[in-house]
Amino acid sequence: MTFIVPIGPQHPALKEPEFFKFEIKGEEIVDIDIRFGYVHRGIEEALQRRDYKHDVYLIERICGICNVVHTTNYCQAIEQLAGVEPPERAKYIRVIILELERIHSHLLWLGIAAHQIGFNTLFMLAWRDRERVMDLRELISGNRVTSATNTIGGVRRDVKTEQVPTILRGLDALERSTKYYIDLFNSDRTILARCTNVGILTKDDARKLCAVGPLARASGVDTDIRRDHPYAIYDKLSFNVITEREGDVWAKSIVRLREILESIQIVRQAVKKMPIGPIRIKVDLNIPRNEAIERTEAPRGELFYYALSNGTDRPERVHVRTPTCANVASIKRMFLGGTVAEIPIVIWSIDPCFACNDRVSLVDSHTGKTFNLSLKELRKWRH
C-alpha cells in the first residue's frame, strides 16, 4: 500500500505557494502530482485592457526575481511589431542589467539550495554576496529588485562613466567568492553526499519533455538563446555555454555557479565596449496589425512571448510562457524512484518560480485511492 505525502501549498520547504502530492511506498517515491494556479493573477487578460506603455509595468510584476528579462522580452517583441531598433547603447545597458539579474538569481538559488540541504553557513555566505549584486543594481537602476529600466525603444536610465569602477570592483569580489563556491561544490562532503546521483534527468528526457535553461544544460543539452538566437548585443560578446553531462542536482548547481562566472565576463566586456550615444528613441505606439515572437534566456531558461497588434495602442494578445512552465513536465522523471529526504533539494534544483491551487485531498484508507474536493463539495461537507 502507498501513502500520500502532501507538500504545500504552504510548506517550510517551499518559498512560494504550490502543491506537490507525493505517493510513497516506504521511503520510495512512486508517483507525483503537481497543482498550480495559487498565485495566478490573470495578467495575460489584463495586458489586453491596457496600452503598450502601461503593460511594461504590469509585465515587470510577473516575476520579482526576473523582472528585467520579462520587460526586455516584452519591449523587444513590441519593438519588432513596430519595426524599430533601440539605440546601440541601450542594448548594452540591457545586457548589463540582465546579467546582473542572472548573477543575483543564481546566488539567491544557491543560498536556498544550501538551506535545503541543511548547510546554513553557505546560505548566509551566498546571500551576503547577493547583496553586492543588489547594490550594483541599485547603483545603475535606482532600485534593488524591480529595476524599471526597460521601456519600448530603449532604456530609461544611463550607466554613468563614474559608476564603472564601482561595478568592476563589485564584479571582482563576486568572482572570488563564486570560485570559492565552485571549489566547495567539488570538494565538500555534505554537498557531494546530498547532491550527486539525486534527481537525475537524462538527456533524452530533457529533450523529449522540452526542458530549458540550466536544467537542460545540466543534462547535456547544449542550448542557450543568448548564443543560438542572439538578442540585444550578445552576438558581439564572447562567452561560453556551460553544460554538464550528469543531470543530477550537483550538475544543476555547478552549471548555475559556472554561469555566474560567464555573466561576470559578459558585464566586464559590456561596460568596456559600450558606445556613447542616445539611450532611447521615440516609438509611435499605434502599431498596425502585425505579429511577432520573441525569446530570451532568463536565469531559469528560455522565456517565450507571442505578441499580436491590431492597429490601436493596445495589444490584441500577448502570450507569455515562462521557463518554469516548460520545466514542470520534467519534474516527475526527476523524482520517481527517489526518497522522501530528497524532495526539498530536488524541487529546488529546477529553481521553481510558480504557484498552485488545490482544495482538499481525501484518501480512502481501504484502497489508498485519493479524491479531490471542489469548493462546492467542501461547502456541502461543512453542514
Added chain:
Amino acid sequence: MNVKEVTTLIKDHVDEIKVANDKCLFATTDKQRYREAMLALKAQDVQHIFTITGVDQGKTVEIIYHFDCRPAVLNLKISLPKNELRIPTITDIFPGAILYERELMEMFGVKVEGHPDPRRLFLPDDWPDGEYPLRKEWREKAK
C-alpha cells in the same frame, strides 16, 4: 533547419507560408493536415515545442503551435470555428506540450481530444464551467 529547409519540408501540408525574418516563419494549415506537418517535423528531429498560443479572432479561435527547428522558429496556425472547438491532442508526438494544451482548454474552451490529463492548470477549482477568460465574449461581459 533554416527557414528554407522548413518551408520545403512542410509546404505540402500547409496553405500559406509567411516568412517574418531569417529565423521565423508563420504557416497556416487545417485540422486535416496539421498532424502530417508535425510528424514530418518530428522525423527531422524537431522535439522542442515552445508553447501553444490561443488567439480569439472573433468567429474563430486560432491555435498557434510554436516549434523550435534550430535555428528557425515555425509558428503553425490552425483556425477552429467557435461552434466546433475540438482538436486531437499532440502529446503523442510532442510529450512536452502537455501543460500548454491544458492551458488552451481552460482559457479558450478548446476541447483537446485524447489529452492524458485534461484538468485545469491555472484557474481555481470553483471557476464556473463554460467561462473562458481569454475569449472576447468574456471580456465584453466582464467590462
